Amino acid sequence: MHTVGPRERHRRQTREEILDAALAVISELGAGALNMSEVARRVGLRQPSLYQYFDSRLALYDALFERGMAQHLDRVRAAADTNAPGLPTLRAIVCATIAFTIEQPALTQLLFRPAVPGFEPSEQAYRPSLEVQHLIDAAIAAAIERRELHPAAGSQQGTGLLVALTAGISSLQLGNDQFARPGAGRFLPLVQPAVDMFAAYFAPEKPAAWKP
């Protein structure tokens, strides 16, 4: 990090405002419906001026993706930092992720589902999510270390089950799932039972439950 002049400062602020407007647009119209004119209108610029800040529409998507992933990482990191290592942290991470997807359904479409034809996140934009992955693995490892979970929970299938539960609950929240009961509005209550179920299945004392 090195100091930046007021020029660069203002430029970055404008970039943020554009990203905010872009987020608002996809929140209202869906992740795949981002268009430059609407973003420009909201930020008080003309559409061609946006190209001073982003090279293309897909570049805007990429910046939106990177910022979203970084925000998610912040949430997960905060959850990991303010909870006891092991199972409490794991529970908090799942909870933070579900909460994030509930607060930002449109962003969730962009980050976690292939909903935008033609868009592939760059390696840089994808980077924060690798850190999230690491935090999850570390939490599971800590839980195993503390004998809160069976070592099998650290296997690919073990982490896969936990991740599937997280993604699944988030998926129900998006509401378009055929299985979702009409009127079953709130899925956050599923988080606690989900982690309980996972922890019970990978209980350390009875290794009989898990079959590979």
Place this chain on the structure above:
Amino acid sequence: MHTVGPRERHRRQTREEILDAALAVISELGAGALNMSEVARRVGLRQPSLYQYFDSRLALYDALFERGMAQHLDRVRAAADTNAPGLPTLRAIVCATIAFTIEQPALTQLLFRPAVPGFEPSEQAYRPSLEVQHLIDAAIAAAIERRELHPAAGSQQGTGLLVALTAGISSLQLGNDQFARPGAGRFLPLVQPAVDMFAAYFAPEKPAAWKP
């Protein structure tokens, strides 16, 4: 059902061919990228001619949605019919659903995720999925009746957990999920442990596991 003349017969066949072409298009370009010109080209017609069979692009989406839901229902029904009632049927339904989403990832986007801006399925197109919902509920009820599951498995949270597991595994398969480990190509093996985990958590003999 009443008999149809050869006219109507040929018309329906052309409709099916158009739907096949449309499915191929979204399979290659993504669920949101359906366009009439490309579909027409593949089916050997000019783009305006499609409007003899579908009133609009969204109507084509709707027909695609309805046929896809009906196909999914067929798979689920077959799973329910060829397995013992209760837990075996439940397991087969989950497995059939995951297999379906693996075979048809693009169709899965359309059916189970809000990936197409502006498209809302009609009530008629949505109808087959209500039947799927009913088959799942019935399988859980049968499993409870046969004392394979605790009655709590039939609660909203219980079915929610099972559905979340199914949707989550399918979500991992789509591959865009941040949590998915690179190289973990096959998620079908997660089905067995997932249902095991669910069944263990809602085991009938020990009602202590589930807390509301």
Place this chain on the structure above:
DNA sequence: GTCTATAGGATGATAGAC
């Protein structure tokens, strides 16, 4: 029912004045 032709509109992106 299928075609040609085209209306009519939206969009991404660029050129060049200021």
Place this chain on the structure above:
DNA sequence: GTCTATCATCCTATAGAC
């Protein structure tokens, strides 16, 4: 850096001949 003007495409949908 922001603007006006505009290009170049692409798209859905309709009109009307055959």
